Amino acid sequence: MSYKKRLSNNNPSISKNNFISLLKSIREAISGTDKDFTTTRLSKAIILLSIPMVIEMIMESIFAIADIFFVSKLGPDAIATVGLTESLLTIIYAIGMGLSMGTTALVSRRIGERKPYRASIAAVQSIIAGALVSIIIGIPAMIFAKDLLRIMGASPEIIETGYVYASILLGSNLIIMLLFIINAVFRSSGDAAISMRVLFLANFANIILDPIFIFGFGPIPAFGIKGAAIATTIGRGLAVIFQFYMLLKGNGRIKIFKKAIRLNLKVMRDLIKISFGGILQSIIAHSSWIGMVRIIAIFGSAALAGYTIAIRIIIFVLLPSWGLSNAAATLVGQNLGANKPERAEKAVWATSYVNMVLLGVFSIIFIIEPHFFIRIFTNEIDVIESGAKGLRIISFGFIFYAMGMVMVQAFNGAGDTRTPTLINIVCFWIIEIPVAYYLATMNGMNEYGVYTAIIIAESIMTIIAMWLFKKGDWKKEKV
Secondary structure, three states: OOHHHHHHHOOHHHHHHHHHHHHHHHHHHHHOOOOOOOOOOHHHHHHHHHHHHHHHHHHHHHHHHHHHHHHHHHOHHHHHHHHHHHHHHHHHHHHHHHHHHHHHHHHHHHHHOOOHHHHHHHHHHHHHHHHHHHHHHHHHHHHOHHHHHHHOOOOHHHHHHHHHHHHHHHHOHHHHHHHHHHHHHHHHHOOHHHHHHHHHHHHHHHHHHHHHHHHOEOOEOOOOHHHHHHHHHHHHHHHHHHHHHHHHHOOOOOOOOHHHOOOOHHHHHHHHHHHHHHHHHHHHHHHHHHHHHHHHHHHOHHHHHHHHHHHHHHHHHHHHHHHHHHHHHHHHHHHHHOOOHHHHHHHHHHHHHHHHHHHHHHHHHHHHOHHHHHHOOOOOHHHHHHHHHHHHHHHOOHHHHHHHHHHHHHHHHHOOOHHHHHHHHHHHHHHHHHHHHHHHHHOOOOHHHHHHHHHHHHHHHHHHHHHHHHHOHHHHOOO
């Protein structure tokens, strides 16, 4: 190595310049960028897309935490009402996430092809589909809220005091659906910073309005649990209004053209075809967690509480990783649209390595000191021990899973939602639940058998996803 090269490699000013460049990229990512993600240096493209997406995911989590924080002041029945209603909303989330996957595949591909009008058509069809599904589900759900809570096992007291809360949220699920879908439109077009601002606005409004409507303020009476639903709906509603303003204003990467505001059966058919696989993915994932909870419940309330806390911590930590995975999906769609499949593949590998480093750091922390994080939520010794051991066990699989989750989203970004759906069926239904039951009940590992099964299933998922990704059939996907 030459003297000049050694000098440049050890020159503090170069490291300082790299650091300054990184800070500029972060600032550009948060403020919004007009960079072309099919030509911009991949490392920079990943930063510009992933940072606002990571923040968006964190905002989504804060939304739920803020709601439960204020509602918890009303007592256990109010908390139970929120939990039961969230369970009922799972189908809405599954459909919203599935439609978001279809939206991402179509819009990102059209943007990569430099066809903004066709991207606008895809966005409009996604919004129409979401609205129709929401109305079909929302009206009967609102009317039969009491019966739905009864089916979920709610006590008569919870039904009487909480049915209005459930009715409002189920009846206004259109707002939730549009929030999912339109943010996917912005993300897939490359305007991830707008999606981030949308969730920031929704969070800010919710945090301000929650205590006002729940406990009362000035002329506004205390609505109790019903006030939480009103505040949440208004907060999300304001965010949706902002979304439409940005879409119609047309200063970003995507604009809704007036001519595009009509039903397009061909594009709608393509959207539903892609989204159906995405919806199945969400349902499979959610139902597998229900199965795991059922197995854990065999070993008592301490084991169940420890599992619940550990999984909540893990999900919160995985949010940034989901943001990175969404960035990979957008890069895949846009670069395939620009006829750059090799660049799309490089983007996925690069994002995977970043994700492995990110989750690797959390893995080390949780393996060394899991008890600290469980103690944040409880003082019960049995719960702490069970949850901490579970958190430690699952953390051993973080690095491997970091690769797998990006690979799966890459398929979705390419418009191939069939492959991840089949992977989920095999890994979560055919492998995870039976292995968890065997290890926990027949092998004597108790709840720790469930945690071990999670690592096994997610590791197999990663191996299968990597193998199929390397085959490269996803590069030929037509959307």
